[in-house]
Amino acid sequence: MKMPRNARAAPGSSYGQCAKRDSITEAAEEMFAREGFAATSIDMIANRAGVSRQTIYNHYGDKANLFVAVVRDLTERSNAGLFETIAGFPEAPADLEAALADFAYSLMRNCMCNRDGKALRRLIEAEGERYPELFADWRTQGPGKAWDLIGARFAALDHAGWLRIDDPALAARQFIALANADIQMVTLLGGLPTEAEMRRAAENAVRTFLAAFGRRSAAHEQPLARSAPVAA
Amino acid sequence: MKMPRNARAAPGSSYGQCAKRDSITEAAEEMFAREGFAATSIDMIANRAGVSRQTIYNHYGDKANLFVAVVRDLTERSNAGLFETIAGFPEAPADLEAALADFAYSLMRNCMCNRDGKALRRLIEAEGERYPELFADWRTQGPGKAWDLIGARFAALDHAGWLRIDDPALAARQFIALANADIQMVTLLGGLPTEAEMRRAAENAVRTFLAAFGRRSAAHEQPLARSAPVAA
C-alpha cells in the first residue's frame, strides 16, 4: 500500500517512514548549515542520519531536491516560531522597559539565535544570491510580515501614549537592529550568544530604543539620569 | 633572477609577475565569495583570471593556501578602507544630523556594502565557524578597533556638548546597527543596496540615533516635531 509522503503525522502505519524522513531532514539541515551545500555529501548525511544512502535517494531522489526540502522545512518552522514570539508582545505593561527587554530577549532566544534561525541565516547567506526564488517565500512571509506585525504593536503603544512613533515599520526594523548590535559579531562567526549575552543585548537595545521613542513625561522626571549601561 | 614574492609594487622587472598574481587573487576573491570554497574549482579561477591552472599552483601551491591569501588580502583592504572612512568622522559640524548622516553613508558605501566588504562577510559567514583563526585577525583589527575609534569620536562629541553618551563603544555599535537596519535584508540576500537606499538608510539611522543620544537643548526647541521619516 502506497502511502502519501506529505502526510506528516500519519497515525500508525507510516510511523517508521516519517521517522526516517525526519532523521534525514534533520541531519541534512545540520550538515548543509555547517558545511554548505557543495561541501556536504549524501554519504555524510546518510551517516549522520543513521540511514542508508539509498534511502535518501528513495525519499528525495536528488541532492538538490533534498536541499529545497530542507529550506522549506526550516522556513516553515522558523516563521512559525517568529509569529509565536511576536504574539507575546507586551500589551499594557507596568514596566515598559522591562517588558520590551523581555520581548527583545525572547526574539533573540526563539528566532534569531536558535538552531533554526542560525541554520537558515547561513543557508541564505551562502546560497541566497544564486537561488533567490528559494528564499523569496521566507522573505515575504517571515521578516516582511514580522516588521508589519511588530510595527502594529508599536503603533498601538504609540496610540496608548507609551511611545511616540512616526513610522512603525521603521521602528520595528530599528528595534531588531538594536537587538542585533551586541550579538552580530558572535553570530557572524558562527557561534550562538549565551543567555546572559542576550539579556544584556536586550537591555542595551531597549534602553536606546526608549531613549529615542519613549515618552519621558510619565514616570522618568529626569532623562539625564539614565542608568549606566552594561559593557558587552 | 629569483624575485621575492611578497614585494607588492616591485619596480619594473617583476611587473608581469605581479599582474598575474593580482589577476589570480582577484578572480579567486570573486569566485570564493560567490560560490564558496568547496564549490570553486581551481580551473574556474584560472579561467576567470585568464591564466593557466599550473600558474596558480606555481604561485600558491595549494587551494587552501590560495584561500588564506585571499582572506588576508581582503582583510587588509577592508580594514584599510574602514579606518580611512573613520578618519572622515565629523569634528565640529555646523549641522550635526547631516554630518552624521554623511558619515553613516560613507561607512556603508566604503566598508559594509562595497565589493570587499560583501565578499569578506560571505566568506566569514560561510567558513568562519570552521576556521575561526583565519578571521581572528579581521575581528580584532577591524570591527574591534573600529568600535573603539568611533566610540572615541562619539565621546569627543559628548564632551563638546553635542551628544550625551554613557558608553561610547556601545553607542558606536548601535550607530552601525541602526545603519544596517534598512539594508540588512538586501545584503543578506547577496545584493548591494543602491546609493539612494543607502542615503535613506543613513538618514533614518541618524534620526533615531540623535533622538536617543542627541542633546535637545541647543537648536531644537520642541522634540515632538521630528520630521517624518522616509519609508524604506
Add this chain to the structure above:
DNA sequence: AGATTTTTGGACACACTTGTCCAAAAGGTC
C-alpha cells in the same frame, strides 16, 4: 503466517577535482 513495502549494502559507471610532471612556448634581461 503470508504478502507487500521499505531498507540496506554493495557494486557500478560517470564525471569532476586536485595536484604533479614535463616539454614546449613566451617573455624579459644582459
Add this chain to the structure above:
DNA sequence: GACCTTTTGGACAAGTGTGTCCAAAAATCT
C-alpha cells in the same frame, strides 16, 4: 642573440562525489 624565468597546455594518477541498479534482509500490514 644568448640566457634565465615564467607560463602554458596537456597528460596523468588518485581520490571523491553523484546517481543507478539489484538482490537480500528487515519491517510493516492484513
